[in-house]
Amino acid sequence: MKTIIKKIITFIVTVLLVTLFVFIAFELIPGDAATARLGINATPEALMALREEMGLTRPFFIRYFSWLGSFFFGDMGISYSYGVSVRSMLASKLPITLTLTLISFIMVVAISIPIGVFSSKYEDRPGIKIIDVAGQLTMSVPPFFLGIIVTYVFGMLLHLFVPGGFVSYDVDFGKFLSYLFFPAVAIALPKAAMSTKLLKTSILSERKLDYVRTAFSRGNSTMDVMYKHVLKNAIIPVITFLGMTLADIVAGSLVIEQVFSIPGYGRLLISSIANRDYPVVQAIIAIIAMIVIVINLIVDILYQILDPRMREGR
Amino acid sequence: MLDVNDLHIEIEDSIIPETVVHDFDIIMHPGEIVGIVGESGSGKSMSALAIAGLLSRKDMKKKGRILFEGEELLTASRSRLREIQGDDIGIIFQEPMTSLNPVKKVGWQIEEALRIHRNLSDDELKSAAIAMMKDVEIPDAERLYNYYPHELSGGLRQRVMIAAALICDPKLLIADEPTTALDVTIQAQIIELLKRINHERNTAILFISHDLSVVRSLCSRVLVMNKGRIVESGPVDEVFEHPGEEYTKNLIHAIPKFQKIATAIDNHDSKPILEVKNVSARYKKITGYFQPGKKQRDVVKSASFTMNEGEIVGLVGESGCGKTTLGKTILGMLDDTDGEIVHYSNMPQMIFQDPYGSLNPSKTIGWILEEPLRINGKYTPNERYERAKKMLGLVGLDESYLSRKPKALSGGQRQRVCIALALMLEPRLIIADEPVSALDVTVQEQVINLLIKLNRELGIAILFISHDLKVVYELCSRIIVMKDGRIVEQGTDDEIYNDPKDPYTKQLLSSAGYAK
Numbered sequence: 149m150k151t152i153i154k155k156i157i158t159f160i161v162t163v164l165l166v167t168l169f170v171f172i173a174f175e176l177i178p179g180d181a182a183t184a185r186l187g188i189n190a191t192p193e194a195l196m197a198l199r200e201e202m203g204l205t206r207p208f209f210i211r212y213f214s215w216l217g218s219f220f221f222g223d224m225g226i227s228y229s230y231g232v233s234v235r236s237m238l239a240s241k242l243p244i245t246l247t248l249t250l251i252s253f254i255m256v257v258a259i260s261i262p263i264g265v266f267s268s269k270y271e272d273r274p275g276i277k278i279i280d281v282a283g284q285l286t287m288s289v290p291p292f293f294l295g296i297i298v299t300y301v302f303g304m305l306l307h308l309f310v311p312g313g314f315v316s317y318d319v320d321f322g323k324f325l326s327y328l329f330f331p332a333v334a335i336a337l338p339k340a341a342m343s344t345k346l347l348k349t350s351i352l353s354e355r356k357l358d359y360v361r362t363a364f365s366r367g368n369s370t371m372d373v374m375y376k377h378v379l380k381n382a383i384i385p386v387i388t389f390l391g392m393t394l395a396d397i398v399a400g401s402l403v404i405e406q407v408f409s410i411p412g413y414g415r416l417l418i419s420s421i422a423n424r425d426y427p428v429v430q431a432i433i434a435i436i437a438m439i440v441i442v443i444n445l446i447v448d449i450l451y452q453i454l455d456p457r458m459r460e461g462r
Numbered sequence: 463m464l465d466v467n468d469l470h471i472e473i474e475d476s477i478i479p480e481t482v483v484h485d486f487d488i489i490m491h492p493g494e495i496v497g498i499v500g501e502s503g504s505g506k507s508m509s510a511l512a513i514a515g516l517l518s519r520k521d522m523k524k525k526g527r528i529l530f531e532g533e534e535l536l537t538a539s540r541s542r543l544r545e546i547q548g549d550d551i552g553i554i555f556q557e558p559m560t561s562l563n564p565v566k567k568v569g570w571q572i573e574e575a576l577r578i579h580r581n582l583s584d585d586e587l588k589s590a591a592i593a594m595m596k597d598v599e600i601p602d603a604e605r606l607y608n609y610y611p612h613e614l615s616g617g618l619r620q621r622v623m624i625a626a627a628l629i630c631d632p633k634l635l636i637a638d639e640p641t642t643a644l645d646v647t648i649q650a651q652i653i654e655l656l657k658r659i660n661h662e663r664n665t666a667i668l669f670i671s672h673d674l675s676v677v678r679s680l681c682s683r684v685l686v687m688n689k690g691r692i693v694e695s696g697p698v699d700e701v702f703e704h705p706g707e708e709y710t711k712n713l714i715h716a717i718p719k720f721q722k723i724a725t726a727i728d729n730h731d732s733k734p735i736l737e738v739k740n741v742s743a744r745y746k747k748i749t750g751y752f753q754p755g756k757k758q759r760d761v762v763k764s765a766s767f768t769m770n771e772g773e774i775v776g777l778v779g780e781s782g783c784g785k786t787t788l789g790k791t792i793l794g795m796l797d798d799t800d801g802e803i804v805h806y807s808n809m810p811q812m813i814f815q816d817p818y819g820s821l822n823p824s825k826t827i828g829w830i831l832e833e834p835l836r837i838n839g840k841y842t843p844n845e846r847y848e849r850a851k852k853m854l855g856l857v858g859l860d861e862s863y864l865s866r867k868p869k870a871l872s873g874g875q876r877q878r879v880c881i882a883l884a885l886m887l888e889p890r891l892i893i894a895d896e897p898v899s900a901l902d903v904t905v906q907e908q909v910i911n912l913l914i915k916l917n918r919e920l921g922i923a924i925l926f927i928s929h930d931l932k933v934v935y936e937l938c939s940r941i942i943v944m945k946d947g948r949i950v951e952q953g954t955d956d957e958i959y960n961d962p963k964d965p966y967t968k969q970l971l972s973s974a975g976y977a978k
Contacts, residue, residue: 272520358560364516366548366575366626380565456565456610 155448159441164216166437170430171212180204181228184424202228215430225427229420234427237416238435243317245412248328248335248401253394255336256343263340264347264386265374271352283341291400295334295407302330312409331408335400339393346389350382357381384455391447395440463666464490464513464634469526469536471508471517471690479523483508483690486526492633493664495656497681497698499674499713501902502873505690506670510636512536513668514553515543531633548575552627556639558619562611569595569607572626579630594625598655616781617648621655628659635659636668641676645780645929646973653680672902674717675975678702686710716903718932720959720976723914732771734806735891735923736792740764741801743784743791761787763947764801771807771890772921774913776938776955778928778970784947785927789893792925807890810925811883815896817876821868827854827879828864834886853882856920857912874905881912891923892916898933910937931974935959943967 174180182198183190199205206214218225224234267279289297303311309330315323354360355378363377402414409415413432420428452458469486472479483505490496498506511517513528515535528535530551535543552575555561562571572591576582582590588607595603598621611619620640627635637656641649653676660667671677677684678698685695686709694707705711743762762784769775779785791799793812814820821830831850835841841849851861857878868876877897884892894913898906914937916922928934934941935955942952943964951964959976962968 358555358557359563361516362553362555362561362623362626363563363574364518364547365514365551365553367544367546367578368548368574369544372578377563377566381563384565454565457612 155445159438159445162441163434163437167216167219167430167434168212170433171208171215171426174424174426174429175208181424181426185228215427219431219434224431227420227425227428229423229425229428234431237428238413238431241412241416242435244328244410245398245401245405245414247317247325248332248405248410248412249394249397251325251328251332252335252339252397252401253390255332256340256393256397257390259336259340260343260347260386264344264351265379267344268348268351268355269374271348279344283344286337286341287345289338291334291338292403292407294337295331295404298330298334299408314410328410331401331404331410334407335397335404339397343386343389343393347382347386350385351378354378354382380454384451387447387450387454391443391450394443398436398439398443463492463531464488464668465527465529466509466513467527467529469509469512469528470524471505471512472523472525474521474523481690483512486692488668488685490634490666490668492666493660494683495660495667495669495681497669497671497677497684498687499671499677499684500687501672501713501904503689504687506687507638509687510553510638510668510670514551514636515547516553545579548627548632549579549630550632551634551636552630552632553636553638554620554623554627554640557643558616558623559611559643561623562619564611566610567607568609568611568614568622571611572622572629575626575630590629591625594629595622598625598628598659599651600625616644617651620644620648620652624652624655624659628663628665631663632665634666634668636670638670639672640669642671642673646931647780647969649676650973656680674702674714674903675719679975686713712904716907718903718906718930718936720932720935723910723936732773734768735771735773736769736806736810736925737802737804738765738767738788738792739802739804740766741788741791741799741803743787743796743799745787745796745798761947762791765944765949766801767942767949767952769891769923769925772917772923773940774917774924774926774938776926776928776934776941777944778931778934778941779944780929780970783944785944786895788944789895789925789927792893805891808887809889810891810893811885811887811889813877813880813884813892813894813897816900817873817880818868818900820880821876823868826865826867827871830868830879831864831883831886834883838887849886850882853885854879856885856916857882872905873901874908877901877905877909878912881909881916885916885922889922891925893925893927895927896929897926899928899930906933913937931970931976935976943970 180199181202182195182204186194186198203211215225222235224238226232227234227237230237263279267276270276286294299311302308309327314327317324360373360378363373368376401412402417404410405412405414406418413436417429417432420432466486466488469483470481471483472481486505486509488496498510500506508517512524513530513535515538517524518540524536526536530546535546562568569588569591572594573587576587576590592603592607595607600606600618600621606614606618611622614622623640640656641652644652656667656669657680659665667680669677669681681698683696684698684701685692686701686707687693688709694701694705694710701710702714705714741762742760742764744760765788767775777785777788787796789812790796792803793810794803828847828850831853832846835846835849847864850864854861854863859875859878859882863871863875863879868879871879881897897913898909901909910933913924913926917924926934926938938955940952940954941958943950943958943966945966951958951962951967958967959971962971
């Protein structure tokens with residue numbers, strides 16, 4: 149119970165700090181929403197009038213806290229650039245970014261756990277080196293570049309998808325998923341390679357421990373020793389990594405959305421920053437921060453489930 | 463029942479193949495307890511693991527014959543071996559904490575062999591496990607069934623290991639150093655338990671230990687191993703009373719057995735070197751970002767004692783009693799302490815238990831020895847080198863060791879280096895924290911003799927922290943007994959050993975087998 153309260157406090161403090169930083173950042177960069185809307189040739193009087201109208205002349209902290217107050221009640225304000233409610237803008241794009249993140253994450257897990265187990269099992273076979281080399285190679289390629297390669301190979305050469313095309317989820321969900329598949333590959337591969345390597349190393353070091361010998365001494369098969377004993381121990385450090393990876397994927401998907409022209413949060417965020425569209429930027433960053441913190445929370449809980457040594461004493 | 467003939471085990475290293483076990487023979491009958499003794503690296507554990515079919519490393523070659531119940535195990539298939547493992551042959555290991563899976567409940571682990579070898583329902587498994595737990599005297603078995611290994615004490619963990627090994631009622635129990643990691647009082651209980659199991663279930667026990675006195679109290683026959691060979695075997699009493707081989711004689715001679723090796727230098731009217739007044743100490747536990755470190759339970763509770771110049775004082779107690787913490791407190795290594803510590807000389811130095819972990823593996827011995835002088839800053843490189851050479855000489859190692867790395871040294875040599883390191887700043891007091899408990903008996907004896915020599919020749923006072931009352935008896939003139947953070951009794955060796963006042967001291971002495 150005490151730990152849960154602590155986590156909630158951490159959660160609130162983090163969201164406060166992150167949004168405050170974004171506010172300060174916008175204070176510091178030159179130009180504001182009024183100039184962005186009226187252009188550089190606008191008269192000072194027109195600018196002042198618009199600033200007055202948009203509430204930009206109020207003191208910094210007043211603006212921040214009034215934004216914060218309405219945010220927590222679900223009111224994210226009106227987009228300066230489009231004049232529509234931020235909430236409705238984000239609501240239509242949230243499923244796209246979330247789905248992309250989720251597909252990528254599932255790929256990371258689905259690739260790394262079997263390959264990690266496999267490559268640790270046949271660690272001394274010469275052929276297994278190929279997995280290591282392939283992993284090393286994938287790890288060293290930045291996702292956006294991998295995105296370009298994936299577009300070229302699967303889109304331009306193999307015609308498995310139309311580069312630059314996109315079908316929204318409310319039109320055809322199947323097609324929507326198929327268009328997200330390749331961007332997800334670009335996000336997932338480097339992470340999967342890292343996670344594979346981590347799992348392999350973790351399994352190899354666990355296998356040297358005494359309890360593995362005990363497990364064999366009771367007549368377990370090699371398979372049972374791996375799945376009933378080693379894996380649950382070896383997965384513990386990997387869980388921490390996967391948690392960080394998931395948070396990283398949320399951020400990484402913003403870049404990949406740009407490469408593949410997917411109309412998710414990433415593209416919206418970039419155009420909104422260019423337009424000084426505070427309400428949109430604030431809302432996106434606050435939501436991403438919240439997602440990341442929730443992921444960390446889930447990882448902490450998972451950790452306690454997997455490792456009894458982390459639980460509070462009885 | 464078990465007939466091992468001419469067993470050879472060879473490790474096929476890429477450079478030179480090394481035979482670790484030669485001509486190993488053993489015959490065991492049902493219900494018999496046979497001991498294998500030997501120092502580390504003698505091949506005793508290897509042989510036992512081979513019998514249990516647990517040496518499956520690809521780089522190991524095994525030759526010979528292992529007949530168990532008339533069946534050849536050495537050439538048996540993996541699947542046949544698996545049928546025997548856990549069912550007909552059970553095994554328990556030295557370190558019950560690391561030998562149990564940390565993320566599985568103890569009940570699950572006790573049942574495991576039964577789950578593999580018998581076809582039982584979950585309820586039957588559970589009731590069998592609980593009955594077994596009760597049989598090995600685990601209190602409150604129903605509740606502890608759902609506990610994890612880290613929630614149990616060392617003694618209980620070893621009982622869990624024993625329960626898990628016995629659950630299928632094996633004909634042979636292999637016990638590989640099962641009491642080495644445990645406190646004396648717990649050791650004695652586990653030995654009693656093994657005796658009772660052997661008696662009640664007629665389980666044959668192959669008992670591997672470096673501790674000759676334990677082997678003597680438990681086994682009917684004994685094999686002595688050295689460098690991969692059996693050097694002597696026979697009924698225990700015969701081997702212990704009339705050892706035929708030189709090696710066995712040395713081994714028996716080296717057993718600490720409540721005999722004074724030497725008395726410390728005379729210190730009747732010498733000056734005090736250390737005064738500890740009402741010292742309490744605790745560790746801080748960091749609980750969260752917003753709370754300061756919570757006040758922890760005191761690990762040392764108002765301890766008071768004094769030490770004189772040139773005195774060897776023993777600080778004894780079981781693991782967790784606070785003796786190491788008290789040592790660290792004297793050295794000022796803890797932040798959260800009360801009371802007063804007065805040093806009448808320069809700062810004391812410490813020697814630690816594990817010479818394998820205490821030396822930086824990537825540095826040379828010379829570099830390690832010179833480090834305190836380098837930090838001090840007042841010494842020229844030549845002075846540092848000369849001092850390191852001199853101190854190595856004092857501990858019986860020559861100059862050539864200065865350029866070697868710890869990896870190239872044996873355990874005993876490493877502990878000598880640790881002692882030389884403690885001497886580098888020329889302290890008048892050394893705190894030795896279990897300096898011999900990680901070492902083999904013959905090496906133990908050498909290190910004890912070295913400490914006595916340093917005390918006699920240089921007049922260095924030693925606070926000797928140990929759990930082993932026999933070793934303490936060998937060299938200490940005064941003894942302090944600790945329990946649960948408190949000093950329960952202190953006095954001269956004669957007072958403590960021959961006229962103990964505190965019931966805990968009496969219990970310790972009887973567990974250690976001391977008779978006036």
